[in-house]
Amino acid sequence: MTWDSAGEPPTIYVTPPKTGSAPGPGDRMLARLEKHGQSYEARIIRKLEAATPSRLVGVVRESPHGIHLVPIDKKSHSEFAIDKADLAGARNNELVTAEPVHGRIAGFSRVRVTERIGSMDSPKTISLIAIHDHGIPVEFPQAVLDQAKAAQPVDPKGRTDLRSVPLLTIDPPDARDHDDAIWAGPDSDTGTPGGHIVLVAIADVAHYVTAGSPLDKEAFRRRNSAYFPDRVVPMLPEELSADLCSLKEGVDRACLVARMVFDAQGHKKSHRFERAIMRSAARLSYGDAQAAFDGKPKDGMSAAVKKTLADIWNAYRALTIARGKRDPLDLDLPERRVVLGADGHVASIAFRERLESMKLIEEFMVLANVAAAEALEKTKTPLIYRVHDTPSKEKLFAFSDFLKTLDIAFAKGQVMQPAAFNRVLKASKGKPHEAVMNDVVLRSQAQAVYDPANIGHFGLNLAKYAPFTSPIRRYADLIVHRALIRAFKLGDGGLTDKEIAALPATAEHITMT
Numbered sequence: 001m002t003w004d005s006a007g008e009p010p011t012i013y014v015t016p017p018k019t020g021s022a023p024g025p026g027d028r029m030l031a032r033l034e035k036h037g038q039s040y041e042a043r044i045i046r047k048l049e050a051a052t053p054s055r056l057v058g059v060v061r062e063s064p065h066g067i068h069l070v071p072i073d074k075k076s077h078s079e080f081a082i083d084k085a086d087l088a089g090a091r092n093n094e095l096v097t098a099e100p101v102h103g104r105i106a107g108f109s110r111v112r113v114t115e116r117i118g119s120m121d122s123p124k125t126i127s128l129i130a131i132h133d134h135g136i137p138v139e140f141p142q143a144v145l146d147q148a149k150a151a152q153p154v155d156p157k158g159r160t161d162l163r164s165v166p167l168l169t170i171d172p173p174d175a176r177d178h179d180d181a182i183w184a185g186p187d188s189d190t191g192t193p194g195g196h197i198v199l200v201a202i203a204d205v206a207h208y209v210t211a212g213s214p215l216d217k218e219a220f221r222r223r224n225s226a227y228f229p230d231r232v233v234p235m236l237p238e239e240l241s242a243d244l245c246s247l248k249e250g251v252d253r254a255c256l257v258a259r260m261v262f263d264a265q266g267h268k269k270s271h272r273f274e275r276a277i278m279r280s281a282a283r284l285s286y287g288d289a290q291a292a293f294d295g296k297p298k299d300g301m302s303a304a305v306k307k308t309l310a311d312i313w314n315a316y317r318a319l320t321i322a323r324g325k326r327d328p329l330d331l332d333l334p335e336r337r338v339v340l341g342a343d344g345h346v347a348s349i350a351f352r353e354r355l356e357s358m359k360l361i362e363e364f365m366v367l368a369n370v371a372a373a374e375a376l377e378k379t380k381t382p383l384i385y386r387v388h389d390t391p392s393k394e395k396l397f398a399f400s401d402f403l404k405t406l407d408i409a410f411a412k413g414q415v416m417q418p419a420a421f422n423r424v425l426k427a428s429k430g431k432p433h434e435a436v437m438n439d440v441v442l443r444s445q446a447q448a449v450y451d452p453a454n455i456g457h458f459g460l461n462l463a464k465y466a467p468f469t470s471p472i473r474r475y476a477d478l479i480v481h482r483a484l485i486r487a488f489k490l491g492d493g494g495l496t497d498k499e500i501a502a503l504p505a506t507a508e509h510i511t512m513t
Helices: 125-133 140-148 214-222 237-242 288-293 305-328 358-377 393-404 419-428 432-444 475-485 497-499 502-511
Strands: 011-015 028-036 040-047 056-064 066-070 094-105 110-121 167-172 180-186 195-205 226-228 231-233 252-262 268-279 283-285 335-338 346-351 385-387 449-452
Touching: 011 028, 011 502, 028 305, 056 110, 066 094, 066 110, 094 125, 110 125, 140 237, 167 226, 167 288, 167 305, 167 358, 180 305, 180 358, 195 305, 195 358, 214 475, 231 432, 252 305, 252 358, 252 475, 268 358, 283 288, 288 305, 288 385, 305 358, 358 419, 393 432, 419 432, 449 502, 475 502, 497 502
Parallel strands: 011 040, 167 283
Antiparallel strands: 028 040, 056 066, 056 094, 094 110, 167 180, 180 195, 195 252, 226 231, 252 268, 335 346, 385 449
16 A cells, blocks of 8 residues: 555554465555554455565576576565566676566566666575665665754753763673663662662663654664674664764763662662763673673773673672572573675684673663553553563473474473573573473464563563663663653653554564564
């Protein structure tokens, strides 16, 4: 369906047919539209034949029988003919995009080359194939670029001033963006012995990306940033993702802060959210932080940064007590790091070292996400949750059958908790099947999705969990930021009534990526 009006298109909800399979992306349907308030319901009458795609990605192949385009989409079993006049300079074995044109050549439908992407002999073509095959937008519309270039640093007026607080960014050494910073210190609010205050500061993307703006529409279309070994396709232009929304060391940046207070056992006593201005005291890698935790800080590290790292570590030790009692799913799935050489070919693939500093950042982020969900629920503000259902009966039966081959008992009828899987994982530690057990446990889980209705997060063993910590690269987190701004009257850029009405469709749209 096309929308030619200058205004916003209406929301259309598709009702699946009572018989037959539900429609999927790209399916063509004849449907009857019925208006319900500001949205429409599409009742499917019948499925239509598939149309020839308006945009094809494929490889040019020259042979004595002519010039053909071989689509990279494995679902496509048809080749297309290309007239020499329609090659646009493309050569044999070159990856291109093409569009259909009228007519046929030797029985094959014709296409015209619209863009030359690169030679299939180039190692960088692998990422380009993935990008084009999945329809990931690469170029930003001019209106989006213009809005990003016009963006300016925020005025600190009206914001909590945290520029004297030594907040730290701790990321992988090859991180392409820095949208979160942390700080911790002794509990000065209640004076509880052994208590901690934890700050999690996240780039205030909502200040720059306002609902309905060109930046917002493009971010919604992309839904996420996409990462590849040799490039990143960002959700937002570099003026924001790599600059104004990147918490650079020593530079004033706008942020939204979760301020949480914990007791000595890691139980949260209170939390609040503030719109602030910050200035990162240091940009550290996981390795830098871990060395400091191990008593070997790198040369030149300031006393303020060393103290903050010590306080962060003390807070984390308390938080691990509460985490241990919560007993979330404890999978050991080492991350692989792909290293490319100067020629673009893969130089090595190795396991990325799993440091305690990584777990620390993960725990701080998880707790900030929980605080966001709790804060919004308390104020009855609609939001998008990250939910993870319990494993299905079918997957549990399959998992139990697998365990029987190893003479491991697993009661399928029990009330399922992550602890049941953790016991199996713990029993497999150090045994030949340890790696495969982690993989099988992972495969037995449901898929996590975004949803405005909360069912909890099984894997993390949490009753409520909202995506808050990465609005620079995830649209769902931007929605949660806007909800917090609306709930606590933190200024402009809050969630609009129109966005609230569209939350179910937005959550489904984001989950698809």
